[in-house]
Amino acid sequence: MGRSGGYGDGPVAIRQRLDPAKRPRCGGCAREWWCRPQTGSSCSGTAGVRALTIAAATGADRGTYRCETLHDWTQAKLSVEPRRVTLRKALVDVDAVEQEAATFLVELSHPDVEGQWIKDGVRVKACGSRRVSVAGRVHGLTLSPLTLDDTGTIAFQSDGIRCSARLTVREPPVTFLKPLQDLRVPETTVVTLECELSRPNAPARWYKNDWELKPGQNVRIYTLGKKRVVQLGRCGLEESGIYTCDVGDSKTSAKLEVYEREIVITKPLEDVEVRENGNAVFVCEVSHEGVKSEWWKNGEKVNSNNCVKIRQEGNKHFLLICGVRDEDAGQIRFTAKDAECTANLHVEELPIKIVKPLRDKTALEKHRVILECTVSKPRAQVRWLRGGQELEAGDKYQISSEDCYRKLVIHGITLQDEDTYTCDAFEDRSSARVLVEEQAILVVRDLQDVEVTAPGEARLECELSVQVMRAPQWSLDGRLLARGPGVRMETAGTVQRLVLTDTSPAMSGLVKFTAGKARSSAQLTVKAE
Template identity: 50%
Template sequence: AGKAIGIVAQGTCRSLVIYRCETGDQGVYVCDALDAQTSASLRVQGRSVQITKPLEDVEVMEKEGATFSCEVSHDEVPGLWFRESSKLRPSDNVRIRQEGRTYTLIFRRVLAEDAGEVKFVAENAESRAHLRVKELPVTLLRPLRDKIAMEKHRGVLECQVSRASAQVRWFKGGVELQSGPKYEVVSDGLYRKLVINDVQPEDEDTYTCDAGNVKTSAQFFVEEQSITIVRGLKDMTVMEPAPAWFECETSIPSVRPPKWLLGKTVLQAGGNVGLEQDGTVHRLTLHKTCSTMTGPVHFTIGKSRSSAQLVVSDIPVVLTRPLEPKAGRELQSVVLSCDFRPAPKAVQWYKDDTPLSPSEKFKMALEGQMAELRILRLTPADAGVYRCQAGSAQSSAEVTVEAREVTVIQPLQDAEAMEEGRVCFSCELSHKDEDIEWSLNGTPLYNDSFHEISHEGCLHTLVLKSVRQADTGTVCATSPKVSVSARLVVKGKPVVFLKALDDVSAEERGTLTLQCEVSDPEARVVWRKDGVELGPSDKYDFLHKAGARGLTVHDLSHEDAGLYTCQVGSKETQSKVSVHDLHVGITKRLKTVEVLEGESCSFECVLSHESPSDPAVWTVGGKTVGGSGHFHAVRQGRKYTLTVKDAALSDAGEVVFSVLGLTSKASLIIRERPVDITKPLEDQRTTLGEDVMLSCELSRAGTSVRWLKDGKAIRKSQKYDLLSEGTRAVLVVRKASLKDSGEYTCETEASKSTAKLCVEEKANRFTEELADLQVEEKGRAVFTCKTEHPASVVTWRKGLLELRASGKHVPSQEGLTLKLTINALERTDSDTYTCDIGQARTQARLLVH
């Protein structure tokens, strides 16, 4: 049979199976069985294969995977894949799969050139789709680097991009460059180059290669041909405003212009500056000079430099109009002026050889050839010789000041005022513009919330507000010319009572406080009782705080009643004081107390006043206590305490405190202490069938307990007996079995005790051992042995193998007799057999023949 044909013989039936029929399989088929033949004709009809799920366009990023999938209408249809008419075959990058009617094409890693049409063909059906590949953003593998090129040579800038097809643009500064005689733009694989031909100094700049998503820049420098100075600059001296010129010669003509500096200032060609180059000769011309140009002149070209000194002399200044003497009256102004030629750039003024600066006193001006000094508000100190100097020329003149006479027209007048009142002082001078300063007792005064200073014409006024007695003294008004003073007297206000005393009724043995308030915080007062002055003592305390005045009387008695007065100056306030009898009450009553038996506690009662002469009585449960036993009563001042030590249950009851007919009641509650286990359970070991007893001691007799085994409650039964013998709790376990082993717990309300019970078998042994047996094949063998006590656990073994009850092996136990029956014996049953009861074992040999 061939690969596509199957021949099957089953009984008298013969079959020919043709797999995957094709048109070429059509024809007549003959089955030849030597003596007989039969034939049949096969006609193959073409099938119509259709695409049930067509391909779909796929778009991916470069270097990602892409998958195409489609389904056909029939099974076992051969399929072909094409990309742009080229048949695809499996490779490292291409995977072709078929699962039933689903056909899949997988590109593991696509490149830009993989983009195009993908086609699937299955017999007469086909499906097409497009693979679109988005190129990855261009990145820079190597950026541009700064380059230096020799003048008139060729310079190359180069970078490397991530994709050979990347398009780039070149820029010089911000100007895009195009290919031509000057610039060559080269793309060589991943490399991008810019070639600059015939390099000139003006080619120096920042060059940028722009690849769209990324760009890189670098500096391009031009190194000039070596140039030296063969004839340097020479120093020059001129008088302003004559021109000055400097000349320098280089070894070769310069392409790049040189740099000229005057001092640190770079010179540029302009109105006053001329820059020329004639071959190798360079000239600088300063058409109009001035003295401020004096300094060094520098010529720099390439790495060469030459310097010279320029000196510009001033034109001598000559005085053409001198200063004239001036006289002025005090507080007036004078003006000094003189002329120079030519107009000076600056002048300096002096007074008696002291340089002057512009200020509120001196105003200076220089206008063309004229210099002016204005002296404002003349004082006698401004008199003297003034000098104006411009270069070597100078002029001097004297200024005299006529002092004025200031007189007092109306002097200050002495004044008196009441405390917190207002007082006004004023004086009149002969001149309106005379300024004065006010002071009180030597302290300068200014306009504020307590002082008001004014000046109208020749009249000067001072108003003092809310004066105090401390302000008494001298008020002065002083100016540079005159000084006047007057006396101020401030009288204190009469002291009055702002709050009078009140009549008071107080309790005997208590404390009395009388309080009033005066208008003067410093005022002294006198206290009297029934006309007798009182002084400090243990009986009396006095209060003097701000305006408050007070008297405190301690430990009052009926003798302290009377008329109390407080006097300040001529004013007096009174208080009638009465003292009433002492009233004693209970201010803190007894409180109920609850304690455990054997603990201590106390009861406390407090009176409003001490009463040492009146005895107190304590009763507990109707019985008077406090003098002996475990009851103890004490008094501390107003506090009465009853202490109960080691309280017993019999002490419980009502507690009553009595004194002076006063009574306070409370309860004493004694709670029983919870029962504790004083002697715990002990672990026990016993043998099968024995009775075992577990017991513990309790702190109090007759207490009920709970018994538990392995956490489960135990009740009285034939198995368990629960006993109580005084303070002893007992659990009896009858006829212990192995199941009785475990953890037993005795539990009270407050505590518990746990112990373990271990039940062991009695020592057992074999009284009759197994005997060896010889039995014929297919027969039955019976092993028999006897124990001293009934065995609870029996294990039979054949060799090392433990035997289980079955039709082959039948173990049995009748009282002390143990048997193993082996049925349908075979030679393989021959072995050593063991009977194991845990504490002993016996063995015998079985031979099957």
Template identity: 30%
Template sequence: MAEIKFTAEKASSTAKLTVKGKAQSVQRDLQSISVVSGEDAVFTCEVTQTSATVQWAKDGKDIRKSEKYELSKEERVMKLTVHSVTVQDSGEYSCEVIGGATTKAKLVIKEPVHKFTKELKDSEAEEKGSVTLQCETAQPASKATWSKGGIELNAGGHREMTQKETVLTLTIKQLEEKDSGTYTCDVGTAKTTAKVTVKALPASFKQKLKNQQATEGENATLCCVLAKPGAKVQWKKGTENLKAGNKYEMKQKDACCELQIKHLKVEDSGEYSCECGDQKTTATINVNALSVTFKHKLESQEDEEGGSVTLHCELSKPGVPVEWTKGTQVLKSGEKYQMKQKESVSELLISKVAPEDSGDYSCVCGDQKTTASLKIKAQPVTFKHKLESQEDEEGGSVTLHCELSKPGVPVEWRKGTQVLNSGEKYQMKQKESVSELLISKVVPEDSGDYSCVCEDQKTTASLKIKAQPVTFKYKLQSQEAEEGGSVTLHCELSKPGLPVEWRKGTQVLKSGEKYQMKQKESVSELLISKVAPEDSGDYSCVCGDQKTTASLKIKGRRELIHLDVPLSLNMFGQTIFGWSGFSVCRCSTDGHSINKLSEDKKLLSKVTV
């Protein structure tokens, strides 16, 4: 309550103003909500009186019941439903209790997560035609962006963009080749892409190619004009596609196309064409050949063996093929001859010349020919590296080598005055100017002077082979044997082929009926036939100062002889007569005979009184 005083000039008046507050009319306020576009938004509030009446509003404007808005009441709960919300439905909503309080809240529209139910498809269309790209989302998109190759497109000109609910469309009219590319529709949370291919309309030729006559060495230019500028063309000679380079120069300015053929040759004659799509224009060029002559002829030369020689000449025009000959023989490029041709100059390089390369050489071009003589002086052969004397041990291999002043010259190897031949003992090799003699399994008797002879040149070196000391690898083994058989004694030396001497005691044995001596490589054998006790003793095999000894023992044979001997005995005054049986064992031992008697049988007695 407050007192208000009104004053006007001299008069005044006083009154009391009492302001009564609205009664508490809202039990539960509205709450702000966020709803995905296309869904329903529901606001609710609770009033204190079931009889209360409310007024709903959006951004201060009253809301009436409609298809968009649904108003309802359940006892004290007031409800507003906004159907199928869009971005336009966002804002501030209020619920005012008539004669009471007002509660407010905001509605925020969220963009849905869009998905394409129908994506863009690749399209082909002809130049000057039109193409339509169309896609469809599950829900209407609030915003759609079209782009080509990552660059955003705008509607206008020959492009038209539309959206009808969930269907998005891009139409391109009056297509050009540059409209080909990749197009994208972007609705924020999803993208779809398609390729558009614009097929160019065939271009026709307003002005066609014309036939030409030209002379070898000149340039020729072919020209044609298309009905529309900028179309791609392909130049051909016959069926061969031509490429720009030193020979061909291609130009295209607007609708005019040119082909320049440089430095014409006779083989450039033929049919040339310019193709654009399925259109084609053709013309023939005829190149007249110039007659060929030698501007600079070959010149005769002299040179020394071993070097390289170059013969060269020059024709009156470049690139004409030539043939090189020596006498009547046609030469071919390889290790010996190298042929070069640069423009109008021809060269023949002869490598590592030898006296046999001397002769007349010619360069032939058609019916033209130039000839010059070449004379090669032989160089005397000498030994650049001579043989060197060597010492080595018996049993290995030795290589003697020397080098001549030039390759491929035959040599002869000698030991003393004996000419050596290649075989198991000697191997001779020659690679270019190096000659080698390989002597295998050398022995002391290989020592001596060795020579390599080439014509009147000779190099000599001495070879000394040291003998290896001889030992017995396997010595003689002592043996026992019975009389009458054969006995073999054998031993093995450390190297083969050495002579040995067999002895019994100090007696040197000789080969014959009794003794047979064999030697195979390093193994020596002594065969003693029909051995008797007197063959027993010590046997030795002697090689130089080396010796191996073993004993041999021969057992004699036993011979049993039975004898009946008459016997008379005087015993106790009586004479007894009878026979006694004895056996005699005759043994032959060390050349002596031993008789042994043994009683064999009972006495057979006859008593005489």
């Protein structure tokens, strides 16, 4: 016998051929003894060959084995080395759907090898949703039913080998349990488009004719569990189209048809007569509620403002005109699609009144005066009078009207313009007195003393700040002078001049000049010849 070797967990057979000359015979059979028999070993022999078989040899079976007969013996050393387990088929990644099963298989080079399954670093223990199996060299792990949390890394390890694979669990594709349904509705209807999905957390997008819908004043998009809903408020004809709910994996579409309703006037307009500044109300009743309508006055569209109110209550439509004026009279027309009706507004005019009369004015000479009053109607016609005589617009008088205001402007007023002025509205009138004050007159160059020899001519002059309209006064020793033989009074712009001819010594004295509040004086001396 020589040296024998084997791998752990495998059977080992030791054989020895005996020499016939040395084999003792006993009942025709050779007898032998094996030293170091082990549990799990068996002996056998045929035709001079004796064998010792050790099943499932392990490291503990290492040692020297000897076969002895009555006359001889032989021995051999048994070495047991560990098995070299290798990986024949490694794990592969698995992509599965939620609620389904995922199985991982690994094939080794030897059967009866113990191994461990690990998920995300944690050892897997067999349970209802985790089944571990071994079939010869194949080890298996089955996870069922899968959840999204099962996504992770699955590993197998045994006797120095390790392999891993990725498990990816996806949500099942979304399907429509209840698709959209085609609808045909009359206009102004509130429309609800609804579908139902296979799971509640799937995002959805809504489209109309390939244009994505967004929530707005007339569009409401919301979710109720598995239901996806879009609501359109008071649909018009423009809401007709193809509506689609898209959840990525699938989509559903439906056709919405909005048709026009036939509008009939069930109660037409009636003529209205109202006194000026009163309120006029027109009412029209149609066959349906929520109908869009328009109002017209004398061919022009009417819009709501401070004086005009438009409202609708059910199938009744109202037009309210506040503070009716004379120009509001005319035809009122109501239209709702193809239906229309008309009525007339009659306005009883009020007499024209002057609601804010003229006021007396005092003006400075050569300035302008403004007289103004307010009448009750913007279109009221008036005329301006001065002392009973009608005035015409021109350079002197400017006449204007703006809304209910009436104005008279007198330019370059003089003392001669003092008078009573009247605004005549035919049915009413107002008058005011205009007074004119002279301008302040100043003497800028005083009189100078004059000395002449009789009967020579004496000239005295002074200069004022402005021209005077009224004739100034000249006096000599307190006696007023008047134009006449020997006395001339001249005016040259702002210069006032007194010329005395045929003088005599008796004319000597104090000469005074007076123009309003302006005064000047000088001494006149007349010498004898």
